[in-house]
Amino acid sequence: MRLEKCWFCSSTVYPGHGIQFVRNDAKIFHFCRSKCHKNFKMKRNPRKVKWTKAYRRLHGKDMTQDSTFEFERKRNRPERYDRNLAENTLKAIKKIDKIRSDRASDHIKNRLKTGKVQRQKEARKQLELGIHLVKAPLALAQDSSLCLPKIKDNVSQAQTEENQPMEE
């Protein structure tokens, strides 16, 4: 029993799911669901379809080369069973997984960093330019920090004063 990778979107195909297509030249294509299968039949190139892993790797959106990928390699010759080795392998898999996912998320974070920096600069500029919409210049002169002014309670008091003569 083996987990295969979908040929189109590179997600794992668990047993009991998906379709395997064998072509006349004996090349086997695994698909995880009918979406990928139908896309394949339409002869779409996964490298051009935005949501696939192939596209993401090709366009640098996801991590491509890393030493953690070398741990997982299809071995054709089975090794003789060794309990210690098996235990170690299972523990190692978890650790390797964690490291790999950490690195992948760091990769994405780095990629998005420039955008983030730019947006922060824009935000600061917008704040500086637009502060007059939420803070009167008078209040700004008194308190030059770029934040919302403190609301004074005089409003309610003044109102009560004014109301009384009208009522009478």
Add this chain to the structure above:
Amino acid sequence: MVQYNFKKITVVPNGKDFIDIILSRTQRQTPTVVHKGYAISRLRQFYMRKVKYTQQNFHEKLSTIIDEFPRLDDIHPFYGDLLHVLYNKDHYKLALGQINTARNLISKIAKDYVKLLKYGDSLYRCKSLKVAALGRMCTVIKRIGPSLAYLEQIRQHMARLPSIDPNTRTMLICGYPNVGKSSFMNKITRADVDVQPYAFTTKSLFVGHTDYKYLRYQVIDTPGILDRPFEDRNIIEMCSITALAHLRAAVLFFLDISGSCGYSIAQQAALFHSIKSLFMNKPLIIVCNKTDLQPLDGISEEDRKLVMEMKTEAMKTVIGQGGEPTNEEGVLLTMSTLTEDGVIAVKNAACERLLNQRVELKMKSKKINDCLNRFHVALPKARDQKERPACIPQAVLEAKAKQAAEKEKRKTEKELEDENGGAGVYSASLRKNYILANDEWKEDTMPEILDGHNVYDFIDPDILLRLEELEREEGLRQAEEEGDDFEMDGQELSLEEQEALAEIRKKKSLLIQQHRMKKSTAESRPVVPRKFDTDRKFTTRRMGRQLSSLGLDPSLAISRARSKSRGRKRERSVDKREGDGRDAMDIDDNQASKKLRLRSTSRSRSLSRPPGEVIPGEGLKDSAQKIKAIKLAKKSVLKRNKNARRGEADRVIPTLKPKHLFSGKRSIGKTQRR
């Protein structure tokens, strides 16, 4: 010795097919195109060729048939007799004779018609001659149709006859039906003869082969023979009689001493005596079968007497062959095919007797002298009287013994399964014989899949080392990452700043929204002007809230707005209440009352405000600014009905979709649009 094999005879086609084959061949292999304009010699030649070609083909095919079928007189008398028994010699000869005459007839026809064709003078005549010739030949064949069919059947049956070599070492098994001949056959040879509880299961001869002393023996199983006069015998029995008569073989006469075949020992003995003439010069063994049901010692006195009689007869044959001291056990044997008790002994005894007899005969014949000259068995001359047997090392003997013991001791998986409850209950442990470093690991279950990975892809003897390296790398990398992160933090906005930014953005979007609404309604919908203020949006409370949210103190502005916006009525009432002593409103009151007094004295009450007068207020600094604002407002607004009141001039459509315009067929014309 020639192996008689009738499988090589070519298929005999039946009459119609025969004609079709030959005629179609003639049509294909001879030229087909002829015109009446050709020279007459050419026409004659054309048709003569066809006639001759057809005759030749017929001749060939019929000759092959005649040659391939065996001539009953030329083959071994056993086969001759067998074929006679099966197919009737006369009938067979007649059929072949008919074929022969047909062949000759066709030759004659062809000769005659060729002679006639030599003098044909037109295309039509030649053609009809050829047609006649071929037609006559075909009629001949049609007439021998039944013979051809008969020969075909014979051919098929002959092909299936067992290939018995009449000259080699043969053992013949005979006896009453159902005594156990076929079972014995199955036991000693690889032949798979049908064994059934009913009589005459075996309907023809069957051949099997067995080995003894490095020689191959033929074993022939015959159908059972009943005790009947010779003339009454049917074909099946005749087969066995023929075999008995012609084959020089050892005869094993089977006797069923339990009587379970349905015939008593007396009947079997009677049969024996009636065919004992056939046992001349053949080593005879009487085999008592089915001893598991009835041991030989347990039969009755009369039966025993009969058996003894048979034995004496058999002994006679033994003695007759050679004056050798006979061992009586070699003549009467017991066995049981069911328990396989004594089967091998019988076979060995029969083979031995036959071999001896054949050797005897060969010794007596003249040919042996030629062979004997060539034989010489060399034996080393004995030096002294000491015995020197073969030397086998002790270890080999022990190993052999151990192997034998182990083979018996070892339990098969099937036995294990049967012991533990059978197939459904017990499932064999397939891992029992695994070779692992530690035997405790044999029953371990190892997962194949973990967290979306195949575990087998990760197995590596030095995975621990690599993992350590990786973790070290990762530690380094993370340290670097933290360094980078510090740079970023400086740029971030604080919480309050973020709030302010959010407010700014909200306000901006609100402004944009309002502008869009205004833009879209400016041309189309009438808007209630601000002074009517049906929603009561333009209140000082609101203004106060908005100003304070901007960070200003609204109290001054509110009071000012309130004072300015008060109408004449209010002013009057304020006038009356002068005594309250409101400092804040004093100046304003004085001013207002002054104006009023001025006005009221000089003009009538009903006068409204002069048209150009602009009162500062409504959020504007002074009259100048207000005038400017009014101008702007007038400019931006089109002179449309902005009072939001509908007049007579406003067009009204009482019904938007009157029925008579939107439904119904037209009496004349199309209704493509409404």
